[in-house]
Amino acid sequence: MDTPTPDEGVDPVPAALDRTRVPTHVACVMDGNGRWANARGLPRTEGHGAGEVALLDVVNGALEIGVRWLTLYAFSTENWRRPADEVRYLMGFNESLLMRRRDELHQKGVQIRFAGRRDWRVPRRVLRRMDESIELTKRNRTMTMTMAFNYGGRAEIVDAVKALVAEGVSADKVDEKAIRRHLYFPDMPDPDLVIRTSGETRISNFLLWEIAYSELIFPEVLWPDMRRRHLYEAVVEYQQRVRRFGAVHP
Ligand code: FPP
Secondary structure, eight states, X not given: XXXXXXXXXXXXXXXXXXXXXXXXXXXXXXXXXXXXXXXXXXXXXXXXXXXXXXXXXXXHHHHHHTOOEEEEEEEETTGGGSOHHHHHHHHHHHHHHHHHHHHHHHHTTEEEEEESOOOTTSOHHHHHHHHHHHHHHTTOOSEEEEEEXXXXXXXXXXXXXXXXXXXXXXXXXXXHHXXXXXXXOTTSOOOSEEEEOTTOOOOTTSSTTTTTTOEEEOOSSOGGGOXXXXXXXXXXXXXXXXXXXXXXXX
């Protein structure tokens, strides 16, 4: 596949988007790659490959409007249940995507992180690329891009509880702050906006703790067709929502 150029035909930021109220943290479930490929008579893996352009365009759009945190669901703890060929492809694809893109992300000031379990199922060479990307970009501050990889929201909470128990924290000291301190990235603010493409209206074990008060938007676009304009549309919709966090809005 050609190395795509996501800056082609850049979508302008719509006038309706208020740049003073951009969500700090946007999280995306990159869904619909398989359906995009099926509709074209292609193998599912081609859909994932085509998702790379979407990913880069969304990163660039997020940078353009000043999103500070972008989290992308790249592989869940349940995705090991997919056919072995697809799993193998996804491991190699995530590794090669890092190789292809990390320098340009680095130049743009993006810090790359990974949220998820580093268990034996993740090939060592993939872990190596992940570590190299973390190291390369660790001083960048323009935006933090977290790839949720071998990530499960339930697993994250289990891991936090395990860490609390291992520290010998007594039951009366367990509160929300204590759990948050043991999440994968305690410094990561909760997502303001979660976007799941492809029209599916599920969370599928994504950031369960962190999305307690996130705004959820489910555009119909399939991930490979996702472009920054869809991000902008979601941000405009987000800006029309009233967030109450359980209180009464004045
Ligand atoms: C959750 O749906 C969706 C994900 C975990 C995203 C998976 C994304 C990829 C495999 C492609 C990654 C693409 C790029 C460009 C890096 P689910 O299918 O796990 O859950 P469901 O069964 O509830 O729909």
